[in-house]
Amino acid sequence: MSPRLPNDMSATTATIAPAARRAGLARRLAAKPTAALAILVLAGLIAAILAAPLLTHASPLKIDPAHRLLSPRTGHLMGTDHLGRDMLAIVLYGGRTSLIVGFFVTAIAMSVAIALGLLSGFYRRIDAVLMRIVDGLMAFPGIVLATAAAGYIGPSVTTVVLALSLVLIAPALRVVRGQTLIVRELPMIEAARAVGLRETHILTRYILPAVLSPILIQASFVFSAAVLGEAALSFIGLGVGAKDVSWGGALAEARDYIQNGWWIVVFPGAALVLTILSLNLLGDSLRDALDPKLAGRRA
Amino acid sequence: MIRYIGRRLLLILPTIFVPLILVFLMLRLAPGDPAAQILGDQATPDQVAALRHDMGLDQPLVVQFVFWLKGVLTLHLGASFFFRQPVIDILPSYAFVTIQVALLALFIALVVGACAGVAAALKRDTPIDRGLVALAVLGLSLPEFWFALLLIFLFAVTWRIFPVAGYVAPSEGLVASFMTIALPAIALGLRQSALMTRMMRSSMLDVMSEPYIATARAQGLPERRVVLRYALRVAAAPFVTVAGLSASHLLSGAVAIELIFSLPGLGKLLIDAVGRRDYPVVEGAVLAIAIMLAILNLAIDLLYALLDPRVRLS
Numbered sequence: 001m002s003p004r005l006p007n008d009m010s011a012t013t014a015t016i017a018p019a020a021r022r023a024g025l026a027r028r029l030a031a032k033p034t035a036a037l038a039i040l041v042l043a044g045l046i047a048a049i050l051a052a053p054l055l056t057h058a059s060p061l062k063i064d065p066a067h068r069l070l071s072p073r074t075g076h077l078m079g080t081d082h083l084g085r086d087m088l089a090i091v092l093y094g095g096r097t098s099l100i101v102g103f104f105v106t107a108i109a110m111s112v113a114i115a116l117g118l119l120s121g122f123y124r125r126i127d128a129v130l131m132r133i134v135d136g137l138m139a140f141p142g143i144v145l146a147t148a149a150a151g152y153i154g155p156s157v158t159t160v161v162l163a164l165s166l167v168l169i170a171p172a173l174r175v176v177r178g179q180t181l182i183v184r185e186l187p188m189i190e191a192a193r194a195v196g197l198r199e200t201h202i203l204t205r206y207i208l209p210a211v212l213s214p215i216l217i218q219a220s221f222v223f224s225a226a227v228l229g230e231a232a233l234s235f236i237g238l239g240v241g242a243k244d245v246s247w248g249g250a251l252a253e254a255r256d257y258i259q260n261g262w263w264i265v266v267f268p269g270a271a272l273v274l275t276i277l278s279l280n281l282l283g284d285s286l287r288d289a290l291d292p293k294l295a296g297r298r299a
Numbered sequence: 300m301i302r303y304i305g306r307r308l309l310l311i312l313p314t315i316f317v318p319l320i321l322v323f324l325m326l327r328l329a330p331g332d333p334a335a336q337i338l339g340d341q342a343t344p345d346q347v348a349a350l351r352h353d354m355g356l357d358q359p360l361v362v363q364f365v366f367w368l369k370g371v372l373t374l375h376l377g378a379s380f381f382f383r384q385p386v387i388d389i390l391p392s393y394a395f396v397t398i399q400v401a402l403l404a405l406f407i408a409l410v411v412g413a414c415a416g417v418a419a420a421l422k423r424d425t426p427i428d429r430g431l432v433a434l435a436v437l438g439l440s441l442p443e444f445w446f447a448l449l450l451i452f453l454f455a456v457t458w459r460i461f462p463v464a465g466y467v468a469p470s471e472g473l474v475a476s477f478m479t480i481a482l483p484a485i486a487l488g489l490r491q492s493a494l495m496t497r498m499m500r501s502s503m504l505d506v507m508s509e510p511y512i513a514t515a516r517a518q519g520l521p522e523r524r525v526v527l528r529y530a531l532r533v534a535a536a537p538f539v540t541v542a543g544l545s546a547s548h549l550l551s552g553a554v555a556i557e558l559i560f561s562l563p564g565l566g567k568l569l570i571d572a573v574g575r576r577d578y579p580v581v582e583g584a585v586l587a588i589a590i591m592l593a594i595l596n597l598a599i600d601l602l603y604a605l606l607d608p609r610v611r612l613s
Contacts, residue, residue, distance in 0.1 A: 132313045132317075133313065133317055135310070135313050135314065135317075136313035136314050136315075136316065136317025136318060137317055137318070137321075139314040139547055139592055139593075139596065140314065140317070140318040140547065140588070140589060140592065141547050141548070141550040141551030141554075141588065141592075142551060143551045143552075143554050143555075144318075144550065144551065144554060144566075144569065144584075144585060144588055145318055145321060145322070145585075147554060147569055147570060147573060148322050148325060148569070148573065148581055148585060149325055150573075151573025151574070151576075151581065152325045152326055152329040152333075152573075153325075153329045153330070166321075224440075228442055231442060231444075232442065232444060232554075232555055235444050235555055235558075236554060236555050236558050236570050237570070237574070238570070238573065248444075251444065251445060251448065254448070255448060255559065258448060258451060258452050258456060259452075259456045262452065265445075265448050265449065265452060266449075269442070269445035269448070269449070272442060272445065273437075273440055273441055273442070273445070276440040276442070277436070277437065277440035280436065280439060280440050281436065284436075
């Protein structure tokens with residue numbers, strides 16, 4: 001569970017998409033039913049999570065022992081949990097935690113991965129050292145490291161973001177580095193060197209744009225792994241603090257009341273699966289759209 | 300072959316030391332004083348200082364690192380604050396449980412993945428293929444701990460086939476032991492079977508389009524024989540490599556799964572140790588997992604080299 005941090009995502013080897021091909025990306029994504037569906041579901045989820053106060057007046061933290069473990073019905077669309085808290089509110093507000101963690105982890109992990117990946121792919125000496133570290137990180141189960149990190153620093157949103165970023169940098173870094181290795185052998189780079197451009201200029205103006213499409217694909221997988229990782233860490237009690245609502249935390253509490261009602265297990269889990277599934281489908285479709293050579297191969 | 304093994308051994312080192320060094324640094328560089336956290340609010344400054352000294356935390360980081368490295372290399376991992384015995388004595392029984400569940404999960408994943416993958420490849424672009432591919436995508440998106448809760452709800456609470464939680468050692472009865480690890484193994488194996496289905500399918504599709512398959516068919520061999528004897532043998536080769544990757548994923552998943560099913564494995568030990576601030580045990584559990592993965596990866600590399608002479612000559 002990853003975060004089994006799904007390492008299969010590192011297998012991405014999309015080739016560089018010329019600018020003209022990239023322009024039609026939106027059109028080609030929309031043409032694929034799964035991609036269109038994934039984007040629609042994601043947009044719906046994000047809209048519902050952002051509009052949580054409009055959709056329910058219930059607070060996800062308000063305890064109401066008189067109305068505990070109510071099955072789904074009018075008034076409590078998704079029922080209530082063992083403390084009488086409204087499940088719809090828990091699912092909606094828990095989604096905020098997922099989105100916040102997902103966003104920050106993706107931003108941090110991808111920035112570091114892009115910077116180090118470019119350097120690693122461009123400079124052989126940095127590469128030798130960095131790749132050994134990445135090998136070590138990749139082979140090791142990410143959640144174990146994240147568990148240790150969260151344990152040492154103490155549960156909070158910041159801890160979760162830092163721990164998951166640390167773990168998710170390695171696979172993304174490898175993808176960026178692999179792509180950089182291909183791009184730097186292209187004639188345009190030779191030409192740029194020949195006219196005497198500085199290396200920083202070559203890295204940022206020539207190589208970075210050429211490696212953008214695998215980065216985009218990778219980002220959607222990192223986001224999905226971060227959402228999953230946050231839920232897993234919160235589930236084992238090392239995620240966000242008790243005051244923050246989260247899907248993983250809700251599932252951990254549901255564990256002890258599983259025989260009392262299916263709804264406390266099904267709804268937070270379904271929200272989690274729907275989010276991860278859409279992100280994974282989006283990543284797969286992006287890969288197919290950006291690299292037709294791979295289309296259908298990984299199904 | 301000896302040179303090949305030597306080179307592999309060198310490459311294995313980062314796999315063990317990178318996670319360990321990270322954990323070492325995390326403890327020392329994280330905000331807050333570990334000694335004060337271990338002793339709690341009641342401790343006097345003198346007691347904290349004494350424990351800091353015992354743990355060597357008052358030494359410069361480099362000195363601490365040298366002592367720590369020496370401890371790791373000689374397997375002197377210190378004593379657990381909680382169990383009051385050497386960490387190295389605690390680890391084996393926990394590792395055994397984790398390995399037991401992981402092996403069963405791997406077996407489930409291999410069988411399900413191979414069958415579903417081959418079926419999807421042979422029935423390419425039919426509803427069977429599309430259904431299996433869709434199931435695999437769904438399987439990859441199901442968090443193991445949620446799937447485990449659903450399994451408990453169905454097979455332990457509603458139908459009462461398996462126990463809800465707990466562990467029985469194989470020495471106390473093989474069947475009873477199997478019943479306690481069956482649901483955890485299914486929950487853990489799900490994601491891997493989805494991964495392997497995808498991999499087997501694409502590997503099989505590649506092989507089936509090779510010229511030698513066409514030759515075999517042209518010679519009039521029955522399709523069954525072409526698939527089983529000619530295609531499957533070659534298509535299954537990458538499975539050995541994937542098993543290594545899977546092991547890391549299985550150990551990752553084991554953390555939450557062992558907690559749900561109250562299995563006394565390395566994952567649960569790690570969570571408990573983190574909660575108790577029993578740092579020697581945290582480092583010990585990470586070391587045990589790293590060593591298990593290293594040995595497994597090495598074994599897979601060697602197996603691969605034995606199977607394919609090209610690997611060890613390159």
